[in-house]
Amino acid sequence: MSSKIPRTHIIGAGLAGLAAATRLSGLGHAVTLYEAVGHAGGRVRSFHDPVLDRLIDNGNHLVLSGNTSLTAYLDETGASQGLCRADAVFPFVNVRTGVRWSLRPNAGPLPWWVLAPSRRPPGTSASAFLSALKFWRADADVVVSDVLSDDHPLFETFWAPLALAVLNTPLDRAAAKPLWPVLVETFLRGAASCRPLFAPDGLSAGFIDPALTHLRRCGAVIKFRQRLRAIESNEQRVVALNFSDCSVSLGPTDSVLLAIPHNGAQSILPGIGAPSGGQAIVNAHFRLPSAPLFDAPFIGLVGAAAHWVFVRGDVASVTISAADHWVDQSITAIADAIWPDVARAIRLDGAPRPIFRIIKERRATFSQTPRNMQLRPGPTTDFKNLYLAGDWTNTGLPATIEGAVRSGHHAAIKVDQSQQPRRPD
Ligand SMILES: Cc1cc2nc3c(=O)[nH]c(=O)nc-3n(C[C@H](O)[C@H](O)[C@H](O)COP(=O)(O)OP(=O)(O)OC[C@H]3O[C@@H](n4cnc5c(N)ncnc54)[C@H](O)[C@@H]3O)c2cc1C
The missing domain is CATH 3.50.50.60 (FAD/NAD(P)-binding domain)
Known part of the structure; x- marks a missing residue:
């Protein structure tokens, strides 16, 4: 050289x-x-899975239009044109009660969407969102469950899904402080910064x-x-x-x-x-008998062991974050345990568990403790x-x-x- x-x-x-x-x-x-x-x-990464006979990803990755470093990289590499930008709508289902709702950030920088009951989780008030400020003020040694207890009205329907997805660490050990820049760069900037980016071909x-x-x-x-x-x-x-x-x-x-x-x-x-140390994420990919009559690219699950389901064609891909307690279980035990909730979420209640592929990423991220x-x-x-x-x-x-x-x-x-x-x- x-x-x-x-x-x-x-x-x-x-x-x-x-x-x-x-x-x-x-x-x-x-x-x-x-x-x-x-x-x-x-x-x-993506690969062709011989069991499902489909192209699958190692795991679901949710990225948003407010991820400005990523979008700069995509522009520099010419990758932007190949991606789909979904609307800033985050559907959820509580699998225990069957109640469904969607978070719908509004356009523009002022997050008035929290004032509209139809845009926030049911049974919550706009003032409950003031809890976001606690993450702004969180000291470096504070964990998420110190900031918000699990009886907070938004804990189960907003903070826990967000914090687990972003920090991939049990919330009684996950540092609270890093959530604030995520909020500032996405949910507090309005819908234009909250559009999920999807790679249709993996x-x-x-x-x-x-x-x-x-x-x-x-x-x-x-x-x-x-x-x-x-x-x-x-x-x-x-x-x-x-x-x-x-x-x-x-x-x-x-x-x-x-x-x-x-x-x-x-x-x-x-x-x-x-x-030091790592935290697992387990992904389960189910090949459905046909593409489901489900009108969203993904959905968050509340009250379930699984956290997110992404649907691409006839494959439903499921994320379990902070999954260290799952990785030593057999793949069949994992698939059987989560399928009923997954089926319910994508409106296939009662359907038999289809063929599946489980991917255990034992060190998906480092353990994001203070x-x-x-x-x-x-x-x-x-x-x-x-x-x-x-x-x-x-x-x-x-x-x-x-x-x-x-x-x-x-x-x-x-x-x-x-x-x-x-x-x-
Ligand atoms: C299942 C799963 C789901 C996830 N979900 C999300 C999500 O929804 N949203 C999100 O934003 N993030 C998510 N993440 C996290 C995200 O994937 C990572 O933060 C990111 O990809 C890390 O990129 P990196 O380049 O730092 O490391 P890596 O992707 O690990 O890249 C490091 C590279 O270095 C190579 N390498 C290692 N050692 C050597 C060596 N000695 N010599 C040469 N090469 C070497 C490796 O082979 C690898 O290619 C998820 C991660 C996983 C595993």
Whole structure:
């Protein structure tokens, strides 16, 4: 590799790495992207499932139009055109009572929708939404259930579904503070910032493949099946990258951007402070006899073990967040346990359980406790040419797609700033 043109070596082709690579390529940097496995996307991927004979995603991913880092990435990679923007309507059903409702944020920045009974959960008052301010004022060591007890009128119908989806951690352990920026960037900005984005042909086609095409067009080098095992350093600079079956020497002006999950980063950089532990998400995919007569792309479940159902064609895909207590159960036990509520939610009450596929992501995110939140490092390290990205780094956001993309952008800015004096005109 030439030592004259500074090159950024990006490790990990999840959304953090892809966002960083895209941003740096756009700024005129030379980029090489290394990915441990044979495909990009990391925790965001699709595949053909032979049991269902359908293309499925590893798990449902709910992202909103107010995720501005993500939408910038989608625009930069040309992926925006391939996505569908649904209306800002969030349907729910209480499977115990059968009561259905929809949250309907209004257009414009003032959230007057909470004043309209038809736009908020039944039996709640507008004043109950003032509880949002408690998240604004929450200290860093406070957990969600300290902020709101489970007898709060909005706990079951709004805060618990939102907090579990965003923090993927039991609410008596989940840090409250990171919910506030999520509210500010989406629900408090009005309907235009709350439109769910869907990839009709799957997550890989919607969020990942366009970035690979764009990067190749920009001249980036993309290498699969390259697992970084160790780095070599000299005087606070990384000088070589040791992969499973080869070593890459770095030029004196090259940079490294490590965009791999927290446990992998810690084994390569044992000295860095980082969150510990992981939280599972279990996804169940049911292939229905036919597309259901259900008129929404997704629905939230209250009073059920499952939390969300997304419907695409004749497949109903179900999310169970903070699912550590489910992962050791058999796949049949999981499918049998959740199917009756899923069927009820999508108006197939009493239908026999169809064929299914269960995907257990044991480390879907790090455990988003107050302590772990405080251990998140920023993009710079003790090495002058080594930068960090990933949903576990300190973005101020929870470990989400938006957080991963934003971390990639933050790290890319640092790399770019470090190269400014050297870059040719
Ligand atoms: C089932 C599930 C549901 C989710 N639902 C949502 C949701 O609804 N909304 C939302 O916003 N977020 C959701 N998330 C979280 C979201 O997927 C992640 O926050 C995000 O994808 C993390 O991206 P990342 O780039 O930081 O990490 P990753 O996607 O993990 O990417 C890291 C990449 O690095 C590679 N790698 C690892 N080690 C090495 C190595 N040593 N050398 C080279 N490469 C390596 C990996 O193979 C991987 O491709 C969900 C996650 C899961 C698992």
